[in-house]
Amino acid sequence: MAEKESDKKAVNDADMSSDEVRSPMYAALAVAFIAVVIGLPVWWLSTTTYRANLPYQEIQELATAQTNCLIPVAIVSCLSEEERTNLDNFQAELNALLQSDERSILSIQYTIDWQTCSLQDQKILETSTSLAELDQSLSASKDIPHGQFTIYLVSQGYKLLQSADSFVGTGRVAVATVKDSIVASLIRTRLVNEGAMTRAYLNAAGVRLDKADADSMRSLLSTPGYELSFSLLNPQPDTYNAQWNIQEAVQAYLNPFLHKLSEFAEFTVNSQVLYFTGLSIKPKHNEPDDSYHVSQNALPLVINPVEAKLGSHVSTNPSLNFLLYIPRSRHLPLYITDNTGEPVVTNAFLSPRWGGVMIQNVPKPSENDTLPLTVEIDTRRAMEVFLAQLRLLIGIPQQVAQDKNIILASPDQTGITDWEYDVLLRSRTIENLATASSTLVSLAQLLNQIGNIVIRDDIADQVYQAVSAIKQGHAYLQGGNLYRAFHDSKRAIAASEKAFFDPSLLELLYFPDDQKFAIYIPLFLPIGIPVLSSFYKALKWMKTKTKTKQD
Amino acid sequence: MAAPMRRFLCSAAVVFMWFALPCFTLQQDQNVESFFKSGHTNNWAVLVCTSRFWFNYRHVANTLSIYRSVKRLGIPDSQIILMLADDMACNARNPRPATVFNNANQHINVYGDDVEVDYRGYEVTVENFIRVLTGRLPPGTPRSKRLMTDDRSNILVYMTGHGGDGFLKFQDAEEISNVELAHAFQQMWQKKRYHEVLYIIDTCQAVSMYQLFYSPNILAVGSSQVGEDSLSHHVDPAIGVYIIDRYTYYALEFLEKITPTSKKTMADFFQVCPQHVCRSTPGVRTDLFRRDVAKVPITDFFGSVRNVELSLTTVPLSNETESTEGGAQVQKQGEEEGRKEQPKRYGFVDQFPAMAETREKETSVSKVKFSSQFLVASSAFLALVAIIIFGRIAS
Numbered sequence A: 001m002a003e004k005e006s007d008k009k010a011v012n013d014a015d016m017s018s019d020e021v022r023s024p025m026y027a028a029l030a031v032a033f034i035a036v037v038i039g040l041p042v043w044w045l046s047t048t049t050y051r052a053n054l055p056y057q058e059i060q061e062l063a064t065a066q067t068n069c070l071i072p073v074a075i076v077s078c079l080s081e082e083e084r085t086n087l088d089n090f091q092a093e094l095n096a097l098l099q100s101d102e103r104s105i106l107s108i109q110y111t112i113d114w115q116t117c118s119l120q121d122q123k124i125l126e127t128s129t130s131l132a133e134l135d136q137s138l139s140a141s142k143d144i145p146h147g148q149f150t151i152y153l154v155s156q157g158y159k160l161l162q163s164a165d166s167f168v169g170t171g172r173v174a175v176a177t178v179k180d181s182i183v184a185s186l187i188r189t190r191l192v193n194e195g196a197m198t199r200a201y202l203n204a205a206g207v208r209l210d211k212a213d214a215d216s217m218r219s220l221l222s223t224p225g226y227e228l229s230f231s232l233l234n235p236q237p238d239t240y241n242a243q244w245n246i247q248e249a250v251q252a253y254l255n256p257f258l259h260k261l262s263e264f265a266e267f268t269v270n271s272q273v274l275y276f277t278g279l280s281i282k283p284k285h286n287e288p289d290d291s292y293h294v295s296q297n298a299l300p301l302v303i304n305p306v307e308a309k310l311g312s313h314v315s316t317n318p319s320l321n322f323l324l325y326i327p328r329s330r331h332l333p334l335y336i337t338d339n340t341g342e343p344v345v346t347n348a349f350l351s352p353r354w355g356g357v358m359i360q361n362v363p364k365p366s367e368n369d370t371l372p373l374t375v376e377i378d379t380r381r382a383m384e385v386f387l388a389q390l391r392l393l394i395g396i397p398q399q400v401a402q403d404k405n406i407i408l409a410s411p412d413q414t415g416i417t418d419w420e421y422d423v424l425l426r427s428r429t430i431e432n433l434a435t436a437s438s439t440l441v442s443l444a445q446l447l448n449q450i451g452n453i454v455i456r457d458d459i460a461d462q463v464y465q466a467v468s469a470i471k472q473g474h475a476y477l478q479g480g481n482l483y484r485a486f487h488d489s490k491r492a493i494a495a496s497e498k499a500f501f502d503p504s505l506l507e508l509l510y511f512p513d514d515q516k517f518a519i520y521i522p523l524f525l526p527i528g529i530p531v532l533s534s535f536y537k538a539l540k541w542m543k544t545k546t547k548t549k550q551d
Numbered sequence B: 001m002a003a004p005m006r007r008f009l010c011s012a013a014v015v016f017m018w019f020a021l022p023c024f025t026l027q028q029d030q031n032v033e034s035f036f037k038s039g040h041t042n043n044w045a046v047l048v049c050t051s052r053f054w055f056n057y058r059h060v061a062n063t064l065s066i067y068r069s070v071k072r073l074g075i076p077d078s079q080i081i082l083m084l085a086d087d088m089a090c091n092a093r094n095p096r097p098a099t100v101f102n103n104a105n106q107h108i109n110v111y112g113d114d115v116e117v118d119y120r121g122y123e124v125t126v127e128n129f130i131r132v133l134t135g136r137l138p139p140g141t142p143r144s145k146r147l148m149t150d151d152r153s154n155i156l157v158y159m160t161g162h163g164g165d166g167f168l169k170f171q172d173a174e175e176i177s178n179v180e181l182a183h184a185f186q187q188m189w190q191k192k193r194y195h196e197v198l199y200i201i202d203t204c205q206a207v208s209m210y211q212l213f214y215s216p217n218i219l220a221v222g223s224s225q226v227g228e229d230s231l232s233h234h235v236d237p238a239i240g241v242y243i244i245d246r247y248t249y250y251a252l253e254f255l256e257k258i259t260p261t262s263k264k265t266m267a268d269f270f271q272v273c274p275q276h277v278c279r280s281t282p283g284v285r286t287d288l289f290r291r292d293v294a295k296v297p298i299t300d301f302f303g304s305v306r307n308v309e310l311s312l313t314t315v316p317l318s319n320e321t322e323s324t325e326g327g328a329q330v331q332k333q334g335e336e337e338g339r340k341e342q343p344k345r346y347g348f349v350d351q352f353p354a355m356a357e358t359r360e361k362e363t364s365v366s367k368v369k370f371s372s373q374f375l376v377a378s379s380a381f382l383a384l385v386a387i388i389i390f391g392r393i394a395s
Helices: A003-019 A019-047 A056-064 A089-095 A119-128 A131-141 A183-190 A194-204 A214-220 A245-262 A304-310 A379-394 A417-449 A457-479 A481-502 A513-550 B003-028 B053-073 B126-134 B176-188 B244-256 B266-270 B326-343 B354-366 B372-394
Strands: A066-077 A108-117 A147-155 A166-168 A174-175 A226-233 A240-243 A265-277 A282-288 A290-295 A317-326 A334-336 A348-351 A355-359 A373-375 A406-410 B042-049 B080-084 B153-160 B169-170 B173-178 B196-202 B217-220 B232-236 B239-244 B283-285
Touching: A019 A513, A056 A417, A056 A457, A066 A119, A066 A417, A066 A457, A089 A108, A089 A183, A108 A194, A119 A131, A119 A147, A131 A166, A131 A174, A147 A183, A166 A183, A174 A183, A183 A194, A183 A417, A183 B176, A194 A417, A226 A240, A226 A245, A226 A304, A226 A379, A245 A265, A245 A379, A265 A304, A304 A334, A317 A379, A334 A355, A348 A379, A355 A379, A355 B232, A417 A457, A417 A481, A417 B176, A457 A481, B042 B053, B042 B126, B053 B080, B053 B153, B053 B239, B053 B244, B080 B126, B126 B173, B126 B176, B173 B176, B196 B244, B217 B266, B232 B244, B239 B244, B244 B266
Parallel strands: A066 A108, A066 A147, A147 A174, A166 A406, A226 A265, A226 A317, A240 A373, A290 A334, A317 A355, B042 B080, B042 B153, B153 B196, B196 B217
Antiparallel strands: A166 A174, A282 A290, A348 A355, B169 B173, B217 B283, B232 B239
């Protein structure tokens, strides 16, 4: 028996070094080689998600970039002799007052172009008979581009200003005296409205305040268009036959406004009349003048029942609804009262980001009248109120309580003055650029966090376009060219939204780690174990072969 | 959050402080900063029932009951996204066709006449749900199927169905995991698609679904802890299935007493189903929510109380249309335009191509054209064939 064992061992040793063993060993080595060199890379490449190149570095830079806004101002001094001597002092003072902090993330800077009064301007200042005429002639004499404005300095006792210190026209021209810091405050709070710009920037950057600020909640953020809808609510069409010529009213009163804002956003207008639809108001009877009062506190729940009947729009643009309500005959006349109990002059209220409601009181029908009584709606009055509400809902900052020091010219038929349009454009530009930057930053973060989102080439294209538009927008803003900056910001936000909200950016199936193992083990382990063990045997054989060669 | 983002927000917050002082002092002479009562301007609801088949009647009844409450308290249909398999009311097994009840007394038909289901049947999938939340819907999606929220919208998200530890089953075919849900909410936060979210989930092991949330301003309620089952409430012998779940039953009892002007708070809502009644222990998550829950009115999420501002200013407009000449002119213009527009008629596109085009095509079609590549390739092939045949014949 011992002999057989030793014979077997000899045979085994012989087996290990004979040529017959060579090909299986080489085969095992070849299989291992193919598995590692070809198989592993193929598996790796075929299971990675396709990601087109994105400019991650530039997007990170955008996140911390400073927004510099340069505003060119022209100041023309048409002062009298005595006051001209103090001009240098005034200049230094004004420059100091308009200084802004360079370190802040939104920095607003002014470049002042000091000019002397030309003979033509002098003549206009002397010969104008009213502020409106002055405004018109001064605006006609200069062609001021978007985003800039001109201030004329006049002597203290200028006849047209009377008791006021400054006047702002409907164009981009203002007239001011050299008293104290009138000019600085005029620039900062009215003509440029730094508060509105800062609010717009912080809103877009996502800073949340603890208290709900009315000015930032009222207008909708960065939309490419609005759907305006005007509805007449007539709860008793058997009593009142309400006629409103809304088509004419829109053409005459609203279209000039929309036309002026045509580059700002896309507007679609529609109108309707709703019968047998009323607001669910329970007014209180006011004895002294036999009227009905609705207090401000009862208004929040008034809109909800009507909302379902207003109809929905097809486009994805936000809609602003303006309702004109004719009260029921038993509630006439109906007034909205404020906190002090006084009726509001306009008899209207606004709901932020939704629209406005106005109550139109019609004459009560007497006994002899044949029903339905035909009433003509004063659309001009309604449009005055709706236009004011629309201005607020779009984002034009509210010019509150004119103090007696500043005379603000009321806008012409278009409903918005040129400098208000500039304020709107500037704050919208800053908002757009900040929103687009934060969108791209969140997209980059998202891709970092979630590994299996595919980025196609056209989405990468949009991202590149957005980045370049943002950079260009910032450059134009820094150079003071508001018009181009605005259009670049529109392009930037359109591209970034398109890239972020593309339907293909859906996270593919998510697998937790243990499930991943559960998928791969049944595939790789049954093949892997034999390959590895034969590879190990082959290595051992290679070692013994080299040993025998050496011997 | 990545470091640059944090730095950016910190610097933005610091800058706000920097600007706050001059802003407020400048505006003191102009206006007192006006504040609204609440920080949101609109309310939305996303109500999802993730099961189908007759024996899951109670899940549909749950969802529809919440839908009814939310509509009653003021949220309009255009701001509610309702996802149901919708196979109960007209199910062949339903002894009360076209109705869905949530109580054995059958007092209220929660299906009703005016239910608007936005995603029904097989459209209720994980993919659609995530797309609705994140806003990544294909371009042709109608407005009623989109969640058009902004940074001042409060959203109520209610989910019910069969769940497990870390997942929720969608229609017996797929699952949504808590990781995916947390990522979806984070994407909504990044894109400022909500102001605050109330997330209610009524399934087994419900709490596991909201454990991984990490986005701010989310308030979450689950009907049972991890390892516990949520139980149904009672069976309706006339219909033959369990018709409502315990948590939702007691939540509805609470909500039925709420009116649009109610002063009840979210803290009251969280007391709604104690353990001795519900048999499972409801869980609440408030650490991501900034406000004090005892001061949040319940109508902030379930109802729709709007902020209002009185209009104090008007824009003066001059009379453009009331002068008779002007008015008559505008009218005449309108009539002329009307007359000019009358001859314009609309029609359908021709089904068959116009005859002139076909004649041209016929003349051109009579000749058959081959491409040059085809000719080269076919001639090469034929040459090769000929050579081989000759070779064979020769040999």
